[in-house]
Amino acid sequence: MAKQEAPGVWQLAEGRLTMPVRIRRASLLGAAYLCSAERAAELLVGTRLRPVSFRGRAVSTVLAVVYSDGDLGVYDEVGVGLLVRGPDRTLGMHQVHLPVNATFTMEAGRDIWGLPKWMADIDIAVERPLAKVRVADGGEHALTVSVPVPRFPAPVPFAVPIRTWGINPNDVNGELFRAPIRIRLRGLRVGSGRANVLTGTHSMGRAAAELGVGSRPLMVMYSPHVSIVLGESKSYA
Template sequence: MGRPRRLEEQAGRFALVDGIPFQLPVSSHKSPALMAAFSIDADKAAALMPGNEMHPFRLWNRGLLVITVIDYIETNIGKYIEYSVAIACTHGKKPAPRLLPAIFMKTFGTGQYVVDLPVSTEISVKGGKGIWGMPKHQANLDFVIGDEWVSSQYDLDGLLAVRIDVERPKKAWLPLNVGAINYCAFRGMLMASYIYFKGKLGFKLMKKGSARLTIGDHPRVQALKTLDISPEPLFCGFLPETAGVLDDHFEAWFLSEKTPPARMEGLESVANLENKEEWLTPPNRKD
C-alpha cells in the first residue's frame, strides 16, 4: 500500500480538528517499536468482531493476534506510547481464502481489527478516538529497551492488563516501507484508517521463547483469554527507530447485526477531553 501523493501535497499546511491543531501530515519520527504475532483460534476471534463484514485472516486453520507497541518520541501531539492489541483480518462480504490476503492485500482489505488501544496521554485519546474512531483510552504504559529484551507493560486501575517481552535481535537490518489498515468500532460504525511507516526491522520467525505474552486480570482484556493464544510466537521483531504518517483520509460503514444492536461507546466518551500531554504513573513491574 503506497503513501498517497496528496499527503505530500498537503505537507506544511495546518489543520484544526476538534480543537486539536495539526501541521500536516500527521506524523511521527525517531520512534522505536516492537511487535509480535501469535496464532489464535480463528472462529473465536470472529466472535469478537462486530457486524458481518470483518473476518479473521486465516493462516491455515488459525488466526493471528498481533501486538504492536510504539514509543512515539516525536509527533504532532507530543510524546506518548501506543499499545495495540489487534486481530489480523480481512474486510468484505465473505471470509477470504487462506493465505491469499497476505499477498493480495488491497483485494481482500487485509488489515487488523483493533481490539484495544491504550495510550499514554489524553490528547492522543481525544484525537485518535474522536477523529479516527480508534478505541484509545489512557492507561499506565512503559517501553523498556534492554540489552537482551525489549518489553512493554500495560496496567489499568492498578491491575496488569497485558505485557509483551520480545527478544532483542542482534541487528535491525531489513528496510521496511509499508502501509497498513486499522479497523476499529466506534459510534456504531466500522472505521478504517491508514498508516504508512518505515524503519529497519530485526526479527525472529517461529523461534521458541523469542517472545512472551502475558494477559493479566483486568476485566477489559479477559476476552483475549478465550482465543486459545499459542504460548509461542510465529513472529516477533524490533525496530529501533521508525517514521510514520497517519492518513487524514478515513472510511466508515454502519455496523449491522441480525437483531437490534446494543448501544456502542460514542462521542460522549471524547466530548469533554482536553489536549493534555501528561502521562499516568508507570505500570507496576515485578522485575
C-alpha cells in the first residue's frame, strides 16, 4: 500500500513518486458514446457522483493508452468511463474499469488517485484503417474494440485540462478523490465511424455494453504524441 512520506511525496513497494506525475511520451486512442443516463446513474450509486446528462443521455468513453516514457513506467491501460459531476458540481472523468499491465502503476493508481486499476493482458494495435484493443483477465476475455483511425491530423496541438474522480478502494465509506490532469495532444485526429465490439460476460464487458459501447461512436480520436501532467489527489469529504 502506498504511503505518503511528505506533501507530494509517496513511497510505494516498487519506488517513490513525487507530485505532479509526468508522462513524457504516450499514444492515445479513444471513442465517446451516448448511453442511457439512467443506467449510468445506476452504476454510480453510492459514489456521490452523477453522470453529465442531457435529455436522458449520458456520455461514456473507451480510452486505450500506451505509455512509453513517464514517472509511472512503461505500460498499457484501457479505461471504460463516464463524464460525471462531483458533489461540488465539478466536471470530471470517472473510470468504471481501468485495467493495466504493470504493478507499479496499479498500486499508485489505486492508492493515490482511487482509480480502479487491475492487472490484465492488454493488446493495443493501431494500424490504419482500423485500431484494435483487446483486454483479457486471467485468460478470460473482457473486452475487444475495433475502431476506425481518423485520417487527417489537426495542424496544432491541443491541451485539455480536466479532473479525475476516483474512489478510495481502502475506505468502506467510499471516500472520493479528485485530482487535476492536463493532457497535451499533438497530431490529434478526430473522426467518426462504426466500431466493432465484443464484450462477453466479464464485468468489464458487461459495464461497457451497459454504457453504450457497441453502438455507433459519437466521436473517435487518436493521437500518437501525448504528454500528461497528473496532480496529487485531494480527498473530497
